[in-house]
Structure formats: structure tokens, C-alpha cells
Amino acid sequence: MSNMMYRAAVLSTIMEEMERDPNVVVLGEDVVGGMGTEGGPEAIGGIWSTSTGLYDRFGATRVIDTPISESAIIGAAAGLALSGKRPIAELMFADFIGVSLDQIWNQIAKFRYMFGGKTRCPAVIRMAYGAGYNAAAQHSQSVHQILTGMPGLKVVMPTTPADVKGLLRTAIRDDDPVIFLEHKALYATTGEVPDDRDFMIPFGHARLSRAGGDVTIISSGLLLGMCEAVADKLKGEGIGCDVIDLRTTSPLDEETILDSVEVTGRVVVVDEAPPRCGLGADLCALVAEKAFSSLKAPPLQVTPPHTPIPFARELESAYLPSVDKIEAAVRRVLAWR
């Protein structure tokens, strides 16, 4: 095991997979950085430090620094994938999917099915998402809500450095398109990561990060840590929380969710995206449909309100879910009679 940052887990996994498979190619804005400048290539190495050193190691044919052209980046990833390569495309901010959505939604996601299963599209699209930096409405969003609803995409949102390692390797070796969502506020977090260069975590297997048996809290990404804090606090009061880290929103691990809810009968879904037609609504519907007889309280969701993300510190704090908001929701479902 090695102790490493979330961002280092991203970079080292890409590095290892590029060493293993000459068909793995990286492309995106400033993934090299400094191209066409006096400072020279690698002056940046990716704004999240998730591609530092790749260009020196693998050169310009496999580490393709692109202009600010999100449609061209994702479209080129599609063409690379249909031509036998395994592209890892980076969108600097998840919010930029809007610029490139046709290539994600109408192209990459549909090729396998629309072409009769005769071709696969092994593209990974990485993007940094999430709020907490006062980056406001166009640089803070959580986009899994939009992408999970699109048939043909696998959507991954790792919480820990170990999960980054295992899930990103699975994504790169997968023959279908994978959206890989990296939370900006988690990049500098650290954790123990297996050294095995074949360490992989299969998609569709959630992680039970706390086992308690009285209430089920479901989340993924930055907010999972808040859910764990609530669970740890309530444990002191003799209340046991199951905390489920989804890891992937598609495929969805229904079994782990339903197994927990059948024991607890009480559910809180905690999500960083807005409430309507999102993960919270989706999972509340899931337990209502498939675990109705086990429920002892209405399932609740804790999400931001249905507004764009505001800028000012006070406003963003008020907008986001918090430990207090999650705790209040958990107490509400526990108190339901």
C-alpha cells in the first residue's frame, strides 16, 4: 500500500495504463500546458496536476494538448475510440459538458447500440466537478444527474484515492464509454492505495463505509465525508447508520441499497446536484418501488435548492448540503412514527 493524494491516484493510474497499453491516449486543454510559449511544454502539466509528466514520457502523439474546443476534444475521443485507441479525454471543468454535449450524448453514448453492437467505444471522459470553492454557477456543478440519465454511459464518482485507482483502471480497460467525475475538493485528500498494477474495482459495486442498521444514508463524492461524520456522531447516541458510497451511479448497485433498506426501513439520500429528476429523486423512487413494505418512514433527500450555484461565501455555504442539514434529515426519518 502507498499513501497518496486523490489527484496522484488519478495521475499514477493514467501513467501505469499508458505504460501497459500503447493504445491509451490522453487529450484535453492544457493536459500538457505551456505549448506555444517561451516557458515551453509542461509549464502547467494539467491544471489539476493530473497529467504532469505524461508528455515528457509519452510524447505529443499520445498526449495531445488541444485548443479550448470541447466539442472537438470529445469528438476526437470518439474517433480515436472507433479507431482502436483508448482515449482518456479531460474536460477541465464538468460544467463544460454543455459545450460538448452532442458528442457525449448523441455520439459516444449511442455508437454501440445504434450500430447494432458491432462496435465498441472505449473512451474515458474525465472531468473535475463540484462546489466549495466559490467558483460560482459555471465552474462548480455536479453533472452526474444529467449524464446518468443518458443510456449508453457508465458514470463513476469516486470518493477515496483507493477508489480512484481501482475505478479509473476499470474505466480505462472498459470497452464502453465511461464518465469519470473527480471532485475538486477531494484532489488534495489522502488515503492508502494498493500498489498492485492490476488493482481494479468493478463498476456497480457500492462500498458500505459505515454499518449501523438503524438508518441508511446514501451518497458519493465530497458529501460522503459529511455523511460519515453524522454517522460517527450518532453512534455516540447509540444510533447505527449504514453509509453507502455508490461509487458508480450507472451501473447502480441496487442490491446493496435494498439490502440495507430492508433492515433499516429508513433512507436519506445526500446529493450535491439539484433535487428535481436527480439522484435523490431516483433513489427515493427505487426504494419506494422495490422496498415499500420495509419502509418505516418516507425516504428523504438532502440536496441544494433548485437554483444556480451562487458565488458569495455565505450564499454557497447556505446552498450546499452540510453536516447539520444531513443530521437534521437523519433525525427526521428516525423520528417518523
Place this chain on the structure above:
Amino acid sequence: MQLSREALLAAYRQMKIIREFEERLHVEIQTGEIAGFTHLYCGQEAVAVGVCEHLSPADKIVSTHRGHGHCLAKGCDVDDMMKEIWGSRDGLCKGKGGSMHIADVTKGMLGANGIVGAGAPIAVGAALASRVDGPGPDGLKIAIAFSGDGACNQGTTFEAMNLAAVTKAPCIFVFENNHYSEHTGVSYAVGTNQDIASRAEAFGMKAWRADGTDFFAVHDTMREVLEYVRAGNGPAAVEFDTERFFGHFEGDPQRYRGPGELDRIRATRDCLTRFRASVKGAGLLSHADLDAVDDDVMAAIEGAVAAARAAARPTPEDVLADVYIAY
């Protein structure tokens, strides 16, 4: 360079196949037997064939909304394509794609596309894949982005040209100017004085222009363009001036056409008529040679339609085939 008798016959046959495939669909669609939207390529055959006859299966093309001609010219099977358009489970895409989404990656045909302008970035990606592989004995494998005068106005096309230029990707942007983007004329929709190739030149690319209704002009131009791009000089572009004999889609009343326009372009700008006149005039092929090809093609199309009619229909269970997960 003089084409051999065999090459001339093959080119004529391929153009005739596309023509009769489309003419037959035009008739069959009116019976209501074929579902969905269909956009016919009739009139532009010399472009698809004059471009694709130079390519190997390892060279890639990305096609358009009006893609049947590109698919056939790049080697997609006639029967399997007809079955796909009929919606059969034995079709090229098992009845999941239909007219607008035909692909055969094994032939280097990366898909027709229902989204106008979506193809150009995908072609750049295919060209970047060739750059990873490096040149073979005949130079670099190339990728071709077919675009119409409609797609040339999409931002994706501009982004793709810029990305190809800065990465020196072996990509060729083939613009087929048939003078109509859907129901709108180029004089209104194309801002650069109707000159599409100049847009590629603005990105620093070398660009060619040729008459897309003259097979020999297309053939000779593409030989030059391919030599330039395979040698590693980066991307290039060609604009072919061509004609669309039918509407934007089947059922389009074409009220935007001028008086006598369709008769005039059929009479003066038909690439097949022009080909026949050229080869007969030069004494390269005879009436009998060409008529024999015509007979052969008509039988092939008849056979394809009969096969499509008789082909297996998909079942409700097929809806869930070829997905990684279903909810």
C-alpha cells in the same frame, strides 16, 4: 494518370449502384413500407466514389446526414444496407440505426450521422489515431470528414479544422456543396461569399476546388490531396461543387427550387451521364460495356430489395440487446 478499363468499370458500377439504390428507395418510400426519415444522395455519386476508390479499409471516413453514398462507396454491403433501411434484425446495424446511422467500422466507415456537423471532430480523432500508429509503406492512413454546405456552418466543423491544423492530423475535410442546406440556399447560409474551401484556407490548410459532377475531376483532385496528406503535411480540404437531385428528405415538396431547375441539373449536371459521355468519347468503354454494368446493377438492387423484404424482423427482446445494463 489513365485509369485502367477495370478501374473505369468499377467506378462506373459503384456510382450506378448508389444511383439505383437511391432511385429505388425514392419509389419504395412512397409505398409506406420503409419507416423513418431518409435523405437521398442521388446526384452526388461522383464525389463519394471519386474519393473512396482511393482508400483502403484502414483509412477512415465519417459521413453525413445524407450518407448512403459514402457507405456504399466505402464498401458497406448493399444487401445489408438495404436490410438496415428496411429495419431488419439482419441489417448492417441490426435494425437499430436505420438510414441516418449506418456504420461498418470493419470497412473504415465510422458512421453516417443524424446530427449535421457532428462528424468532423470524429474524423480528426480517427486521424489522430493514425498519427499514433505512424506511417506504413504507403504513408499515413488518413481520415476523411464528409460535410455538406450545411455542416460547414457548424461550430464543430470549425473546431475540428482548427484541432486538425494545430495537431497536423492526417485528416481531409471534403465539403460537398450541393447548394442547399436542408431548404436554404448557400447564397443565404454560407457567409464567406459561398466559398467553403476558403474557410479551410483560413485555418492554414491547403485547399482544392473541383467540379463534383465530373468523376475524373474528383478522382484526379483526390489523388493529389491524398498524396499531400499521406506524406505527413497535415490536414487539407476540398470543396466539390455538386447537385442534389431529390429534396432534403423524402417527402420534401421542394418549393424552393427554381422553375425547371431539377430537369436542368438532371440534363446538364448528371455525373453518370457525363461519365458515359467521357469514356465513350475517348473510346475507353463501349455502350455495350456500360449497359452490361447497368443490367448487373439493376439485378443487384432488385435482389437487395427482395432480400430486405424477406429478411427477419427484430423482436421486442432485441430492444435490450447490445446494452451494458438495462433498468
